[in-house]
Amino acid sequence: MPVWMPVVAIALVDAEGRVLLQQRPARKHHGGLWEFPGGKIDAGETPRDALAREIAEELAIQVKPCDCAALLLAEEAREGQPPVVLMLYRATCWRGSPDGREGQTWGWFTREEARGLALAPMDRELVERISD
Numbered sequence: 001m002p003v004w005m006p007v008v009a010i011a012l013v014d015a016e017g018r019v020l021l022q023q024r025p026a027r028k029h030h031g032g033l034w035e036f037p038g039g040k041i042d043a044g045e046t047p048r049d050a051l052a053r054e055i056a057e058e059l060a061i062q063v064k065p066c067d068c069a070a071l072l073l074a075e076e077a078r079e080g081q082p083p084v085v086l087m088l089y090r091a092t093c094w095r096g097s098p099d100g101r102e103g104q105t106w107g108w109f110t111r112e113e114a115r116g117l118a119l120a121p122m123d124r125e126l127v128e129r130i131s132d
């Protein structure tokens with residue numbers, strides 16, 4: 001069992017400066033809370049490759065690994081489970097229009113609107129920090 005869980009996520013920023021957030025499936029960890037799209041890094045993957053894969057799976061858009069810039073880091077301790085370390089990247093260009101391929105609710109939000117959502121704990125912290 002790994003001693004920590006690496007997760008990547010992306011702040012997709014549109015022409016109006018809004019970020020794309022989606023709602024986690026009800027039965028998962030932090031179910032129903034809002035998050036940045038992304039997921040666990042598989043063995044043998046770089047963070048950027050994992051991002052490109054997750055975004056294609058979840059939203060059917062293509063983000064080039066080289067168009068993703070490392071932005072922020074967050075960490076969450078979990079009782080009896082390895083801590084999650086979340087690496088947040090940022091991208092302003094991609095191919096395709098977002099489509100919630102896993103049936104998730106998603107939307108574009110200003111920083112102010114994002115603050116009003118029920119965010120996952122690390123995401124709350126990240127939304128505050130990207131607003132600085």
Ligand SMILES: Nc1nc2c([nH]c(=O)n2[C@H]2C[C@H](O)[C@@H](COP(=O)(O)OP(=O)(O)OP(=O)(O)O)O2)c(=O)[nH]1
Nearest residue numbers: 007009028029035036037038039040084120122123
């Ligand atoms: N993708 C993502 N995960 C987040 C965020 N904030 C946050 O606490 N997490 C946590 C929830 C989970 O414990 C973990 C990522 O798991 P996940 O369920 O999204 O990853 P996955 O799609 O690869 O997982 P799975 O379906 O294979 O179980 O990180 C976030 O903004 N984006």
